[in-house]
Amino acid sequence: MVDSHLSLRSVDIEFTIYGVHARSIKNHILRASTGGVIRFSNNSRVIVNALNNVSLDIKSGERVGLIGHNGAGKTTLLRVLAGVYEPVRGSMTRIGRTSSLFDLSYGFDPNSTGLENILIRGMYLGLDRATILKLRDGIAEFSELGGYIHIPVNTYSAGMLMRLAFAISTSVSPDILLMDEWLAVGDANFQKKAERRLLDLIGGSGILVIATHSLAIMENVCNRLIWLESGYIRADGPFREVKEEFLAAHRG
Amino acid sequence: MSQAYPELNLSGDPKLRAEAALTDLGRGLRDWPFWTLVGWYDIKQRYRRTTLGPLWITASMGMLTAVLGIIYGSIFHLPIGEYLLYLAAGMVCWYFVSSTIMEGATVFIAADGIIKQNAIPLSIHVYRIVWRNLIVLLHNAVILAVILLMFGSISLLNPLLMLTGVILLAANLTIIVFVIGILSTRFRDLPPLMGNILQVLFYITPILFKPTQLPESMKLIAYYNPLYHIIEVLRRPLIGEVPPLVSYIGAIVSLLIGGALAFGLFRRFRGRIAYWL
Numbered sequence: 001m002v003d004s005h006l007s008l009r010s011v012d013i014e015f016t017i018y019g020v021h022a023r024s025i026k027n028h029i030l031r032a033s034t035g036g037v038i039r040f041s042n043n044s045r046v047i048v049n050a051l052n053n054v055s056l057d058i059k060s061g062e063r064v065g066l067i068g069h070n071g072a073g074k075t076t077l078l079r080v081l082a083g084v085y086e087p088v089r090g091s092m093t094r095i096g097r098t099s100s101l102f103d104l105s106y107g108f109d110p111n112s113t114g115l116e117n118i119l120i121r122g123m124y125l126g127l128d129r130a131t132i133l134k135l136r137d138g139i140a141e142f143s144e145l146g147g148y149i150h151i152p153v154n155t156y157s158a159g160m161l162m163r164l165a166f167a168i169s170t171s172v173s174p175d176i177l178l179m180d181e182w183l184a185v186g187d188a189n190f191q192k193k194a195e196r197r198l199l200d201l202i203g204g205s206g207i208l209v210i211a212t213h214s215l216a217i218m219e220n221v222c223n224r225l226i227w228l229e230s231g232y233i234r235a236d237g238p239f240r241e242v243k244e245e246f247l248a249a250h251r252g
Numbered sequence: 253m254s255q256a257y258p259e260l261n262l263s264g265d266p267k268l269r270a271e272a273a274l275t276d277l278g279r280g281l282r283d284w285p286f287w288t289l290v291g292w293y294d295i296k297q298r299y300r301r302t303t304l305g306p307l308w309i310t311a312s313m314g315m316l317t318a319v320l321g322i323i324y325g326s327i328f329h330l331p332i333g334e335y336l337l338y339l340a341a342g343m344v345c346w347y348f349v350s351s352t353i354m355e356g357a358t359v360f361i362a363a364d365g366i367i368k369q370n371a372i373p374l375s376i377h378v379y380r381i382v383w384r385n386l387i388v389l390l391h392n393a394v395i396l397a398v399i400l401l402m403f404g405s406i407s408l409l410n411p412l413l414m415l416t417g418v419i420l421l422a423a424n425l426t427i428i429v430f431v432i433g434i435l436s437t438r439f440r441d442l443p444p445l446m447g448n449i450l451q452v453l454f455y456i457t458p459i460l461f462k463p464t465q466l467p468e469s470m471k472l473i474a475y476y477n478p479l480y481h482i483i484e485v486l487r488r489p490l491i492g493e494v495p496p497l498v499s500y501i502g503a504i505v506s507l508l509i510g511g512a513l514a515f516g517l518f519r520r521f522r523g524r525i526a527y528w529l
Contacts, residue, residue: 012264015527083260083371086523091263106365109293111300120293123286124366175258
């Protein structure tokens with residue numbers, strides 16, 4: 001396994017809001033308790049500063065939790081790590097095969113069978129045809145969908161779809177695993193199996209980054225915690241320390 | 253394809269944009285097993301649970317061509333076989349052009365889900381659209397084969413000329429999709445506008461009529477029309493003729509100019525596309 005590494009240098013992420021004129025909302029901007037920083041550029045465009053001058057390094061073996069209020073920038077940061085948003089300023093470097101478990105069922109064709117969707121979705125994951133065909137039976141078995149795997153997925157319930165999507169998305173062990181909220185998939189039985197697989201994946205991966213509001217979940221899994229606030233890193237360090245800081249700030 | 257590309261470098265530095273654009277284009281091409289398969293599945297998906305399957309396109313195009321051929325053939329007083337062949341070849345090429353461009357207008361919008369999840373080369377989405385429309389082109393070529401058999405000139409077909417024509421046309425369309433796709437993601441009124449523009453272009457470009465039928469003063473809508481030339485390099489070989497040199501030059505010039513424009517746009521805005529979605 002390659003020595004995975006994630007690195008951000010002074011990254012700024014800004015979203016220009018099109019179709020809204022600064023004039024119409026300037027009067028309404030007050031200090032908000034949620035969201036990123038809203039500011040106005042020279043030519044009256046409205047800009048949301050989702051991340052501000054964020055620098056960090058994540059090395060192999062680190063399991064990082066992201067915590068913060070709604071709109072603090074957790075999902076944006078995950079997407080930067082996933083390579084979705086190119087930094088407006090600054091740079092991002094990533095080494096290691098990466099799996100983002102954000103939208104599990106993207107690319108599913110309702111009229112194709114479960115088996116066919118495994119092939120299609122597997123290709124979206126970046127696997128070649130031969131590899132997918134080898135993994136296919138294992139995926140079908142893990143999903144416990146039985147005969148349903150041979151019929152179109154538009155006959156599946158939502159829970160069944162998620163099982164299949166989960167089975168496919170977690171069929172390969174990546175070097176870097178990115179998660180936005182812990183996955184709760186399927187009924188109680190399946191959920192236990194899914195948890196085990198997630199923990200296996202995390203154990204096998206070089207790096208985990210997960211955003212969640214639940215300190216309890218992260219307690220089990222993370223060794224480092226980053227606290228984001230309005231696009232800035234407020235705290236970044238060993239899990240216990242930052243957790244104490246975070247709880248202290250929210251007490252009273 | 254994050255599994256396939258373990259190293260990723262993204263930067264806000266404008267000086268690195270050209271390299272990032274080239275990397276994207278190159279990686280996209282290397283991923284051809286992906287977009288050829290997924291493009292093929294796109295076509296399969298469209299025709300599930302239909303009786304005729306992909307032959308639907310062929311059948312509907314065949315009907316339209318036959319009807320137009322009979323009516324306009326008699327209006328123009330042209331020998332039916334010759335006109336039908338010209339019309340069918342033009343329609344098949346035009347369908348490739350307009351369908352690719354229409355789908356191209358929403359190329360990144362339609363791929364919103366995957367663009368926001370993983371860093372796969374953006375060019376993949378463009379190649380996929382051109383590929384699946386190429387598949388449709390091949391299906392439609394069946395109509396041409398039928399007409400050629402009826403009016404007896406299959407032996408005149410030159411595979412090399414046809415292949416060159418397909419490559420030139422597909423390459424030009426790829427470039428057009430990049431341009432329209434990028435602009436449409438930023439300006440959302442462009443996709444429906446393209447529909448209107450293409451309709452107008454259908455009537456301006458010699459598809460229903462031959463350029464020789466035009467009065468001298470109007471001949472420029474044919475000869476200065478890049479679409480006319482990029483279609484000619486495929487249309488002529490499809491009816492067993494050799495495209496004139498000026499059309500090859502026209503197709504290559506538009507490839508170069510269009511290519512420069514497309515690369516310029518892609519280099520500048522590739523990193524912005526995810527933000528626009």
